[in-house]
Amino acid sequence: MLTPVRNINIVAYTQGAYAHIRTEIMDKKNTTAEIKQCQEFGKTCVVYNLRRASRAVTQLYEEHLKPSGLLPTQFTLLAAVRVMGPVQMSRIAKELVLDRTTLTRNLRPLEREGLLSVAYSKNDQRLREISITNKGMKKLKLAIPCWQEAQNLTIKMLSTSRFDRMLGDLQATVSATTKII
16 A cells, blocks of 8 residues: 555656666756757747747737637637537537647636537437537627628738738648648
8 A cells, every 4th residue: 555655655766767867868868958049940940939939929918809809719610619519529529629628728718608519419429419509699790890801810910921921821831730640
């Protein structure tokens, strides 16, 4: 039986072993964290730049969607379910490139507010389907003009040709990377 003291010793030993293994691996790869290398990451790292751009755009959309009471993630889910619904959780998770845990966490507030309903499929009780409710339709209708303002501002800031090119590049990125995973 594990006592609290024994459990702490096991955890400490495990953490020490992992730290030792990580150090050995890093030494073998001869990696360094030179300032110039780190500065180069900011210029060339895809994930750094995509996440940075994503945060900036998310902040813009959050500000414009405030009057609707929806966050961009919630707006996206409502719109996707409206287009695809009733839709199986696995299908919408794949479309939005979300793992099921994240999807479930994002659905909870929308379901709690009565904007979406999640129920077992009539055709297969093992599957759960998401549907937009009447209340969700009203909320989406209220949010669309707010979203359109953010969309128009984004296009204006980037120009139509850059905006179109960016969307094409983002879609190509999702398509290429989801084939690998």
